[in-house]
Amino acid sequence: MVHEHSDATSGETAALALKILVAGGFGVGKTTLVGAVSEIRPLRTEELLSEAGRSADDTGGVDRKVTTTVAMDFGRITIRSGLSLYLFGTPGQDRFWFLWDELAQGALGAVVLADTRRLEDCFPAVDYFEHRHIPFVVAVNCFTDARTYGAHEVARALDLDRGTPVVLCDARDRDSGKEVLVRLVEYAGRMHTARLLDSVG
Numbered sequence: 334m335v336h337e338h339s340d341a342t343s344g345e346t347a348a349l350a351l352k353i354l355v356a357g358g359f360g361v362g363k364t365t366l367v368g369a370v371s372e373i374r375p376l377r378t379e380e381l382l383s384e385a386g387r388s389a390d391d392t393g394g395v396d397r398k399v400t401t402t403v404a405m406d407f408g409r410i411t412i413r414s415g416l417s418l419y420l421f422g423t424p425g426q427d428r429f430w431f432l433w434d435e436l437a438q439g440a441l442g443a444v445v446l447a448d449t450r451r452l453e454d455c456f457p458a459v460d461y462f463e464h465r466h467i468p469f470v471v472a473v474n475c476f477t478d479a480r481t482y483g484a485h486e487v488a489r490a491l492d493l494d495r496g497t498p499v500v501l502c503d504a505r506d507r508d509s510g511k512e513v514l515v516r517l518v519e520y521a522g523r524m525h526t527a528r529l530l531d532s533v534g
Contacts, residue, residue: 350419354443360448366510366513370511372408372411376405469517470516498520
């Protein structure tokens with residue numbers, strides 16, 4: 334999703350808006366990240382986690398989680414003058430995956446949030462974006478009770494394609510979340526430029 338508008342009277346081009354997905358496993362911090370960085374009040378579709386949901390979802394490691402996203406989260410952030418990002422947080426559970434294809438339409442790229450205590454939960458998101466050639470970065474949400482791993486260790490554990498960025502972050506912190514998004518925009522820009530050059534080469 335790319336929107337560009339111009340001011341006919343001044344001749345200046347206004348903001349460019351890019352669509353970014355925030356994905357990852359259940360309880361990894363997607364809603365928290367979108368809420369932390371959004372400059373508008375984020376749209377959330379959270380519901381209380383029912384007993385049926387608890388039996389269907391693996392809540393190990395996130396026992397205190399009482400809500401779950403059932404459609405998407407939405408927020409907006411201005412990275413710099415003339416560049417805004419529309420953030421769409423995806424639901425983490427398998428039963429909501431039918432929404433992903435719709436949300437992924439027109440996306441510049443994605444952030445895959447990871448929790449080193451449940452690293453396997455982000456494999457489906459990594460596979461999804463790799464198979465669809467959507468640029469993504471892996472952002473390791475550094476929970477206080479989780480063992481610390483370096484970016485290279487996480488990249489090896491996830492068997493990421495060479496060059497896929499891995500960054501450490503705190504999903505609660507606006508500056509940390511913004512740095513993740515800047516890294517994604519830079520990486521996606523390089524990937525799209527390389528593909529364009531390949532197509533005309």
